[in-house]
Amino acid sequence: MKFLEDIGSCDLVDLALNTGHLKSVKAYGNHRQKTVDILGGPRALESLSRREIIEGLRANWLSVLARANTLPVKLPGAIQLLGTSRKIEKSMEVFENLYSVVTYLAPAGSGFQKGSTRTLCPWSSRGDISKGEPNCEVPCLGLNSGRMRMSDSQKARLWKTALWVSEKAIFRELYRRELKALERKALANNGIPMVRFDGTSDLGEGLRLARTEEFSSPSSSIQFVDYTKSFKRAMEDHPGQFTICFSYSGSNAKECREVLEDNKLVSIVFDRNPRKNEALPKTCRVAGKVFRVQDGNKHDALCYHEPGAIVGLSFKAAKDRKGALAASGSFVVRGKGKHLSC
Numbered sequence: 001m002k003f004l005e006d007i008g009s010c011d012l013v014d015l016a017l018n019t020g021h022l023k024s025v026k027a028y029g030n031h032r033q034k035t036v037d038i039l040g041g042p043r044a045l046e047s048l049s050r051r052e053i054i055e056g057l058r059a060n061w062l063s064v065l066a067r068a069n070t071l072p073v074k075l076p077g078a079i080q081l082l083g084t085s086r087k088i089e090k091s092m093e094v095f096e097n098l099y100s101v102v103t104y105l106a107p108a109g110s111g112f113q114k115g116s117t118r119t120l121c122p123w124s125s126r127g128d129i130s131k132g133e134p135n136c137e138v139p140c141l142g143l144n145s146g147r148m149r150m151s152d153s154q155k156a157r158l159w160k161t162a163l164w165v166s167e168k169a170i171f172r173e174l175y176r177r178e179l180k181a182l183e184r185k186a187l188a189n190n191g192i193p194m195v196r197f198d199g200t201s202d203l204g205e206g207l208r209l210a211r212t213e214e215f216s217s218p219s220s221s222i223q224f225v226d227y228t229k230s231f232k233r234a235m236e237d238h239p240g241q242f243t244i245c246f247s248y249s250g251s252n253a254k255e256c257r258e259v260l261e262d263n264k265l266v267s268i269v270f271d272r273n274p275r276k277n278e279a280l281p282k283t284c285r286v287a288g289k290v291f292r293v294q295d296g297n298k299h300d301a302l303c304y305h306e307p308g309a310i311v312g313l314s315f316k317a318a319k320d321r322k323g324a325l326a327a328s329g330s331f332v333v334r335g336k337g338k339h340l341s342c
Helices: 010-019 025-031 050-059 061-068 086-094 151-166 168-188 205-211 231-235 253-261 321-327
Strands: 098-102 192-196 223-228 242-247 265-270 283-286 289-295 310-314
Touching: 050 061, 050 168, 061 151, 086 098, 098 168, 151 168, 168 192, 192 205, 205 223, 205 242, 231 242, 231 253, 242 253, 253 265, 253 283, 253 289, 265 283, 283 310
Parallel strands: 098 192, 192 223, 223 242, 242 265, 265 310, 289 310
Antiparallel strands: 283 289
């Protein structure tokens, strides 16, 4: 498998210098090649060791970034696609036999160069809040909540995004190997492995994985969970080891009701401050029909939530909660009544 590299622009020289991959323009000239075979020949990815794949990536990271058109970022010393978060950790505290992981990519278009129209969240909203339109990008958890807004987390999301966009086959092979390692670890401890791919994206890769022969077979124990704003994906027939939760966007209440009536999950973000221990509502009226709200703040294990009910989430923002709430428009459900409506 070959990486083609034809890089002669000043932009890429700047990129090389800014990311620290090259120390001078002279070094860039010595580095440039017409064709770079990072994998040592046309060998199948499956036949290569993890070390060989990663060494190839390091040698050609500049061309990966150039093709991805993402913001410049260094490839870290430790390559790990599966990660965690406080909520993932809470899931494992609630269910002690759970081995839960998540993947965080750069949400929406935040990881791409200025002017790019690419996005990892095709159904994200950035409406005019003065007109009451929904906006989920400004208050996005991937940019404003807890650990997720720290620089190290941002860098991790960026390099994973670059790899996903530029070299999807390599991303998937490394990901598959990490999933198998997680499964072995969980089974050795009589545990259940659970994976959420779209931690801050909406790509549907978790569903694709759950449908593969390797992870849909009876011998596989991995549970896949994900949130989505894709109505089509939410209403599809899913493998038994896959649980999906349709997300309220601020303008899709009718679709949310359909999903709930189909005995599936819908997540809704409420104006409740977790730092003040404000309780979630017990019910919510969705497109005219009242549904029960279950507490989605306690854990992220969607496969353990009661189907046909709302997964209630408190609005979180580590920085300027008031401003982020105002910017969210109708994406966040407000009010204190018995039956809130959306």
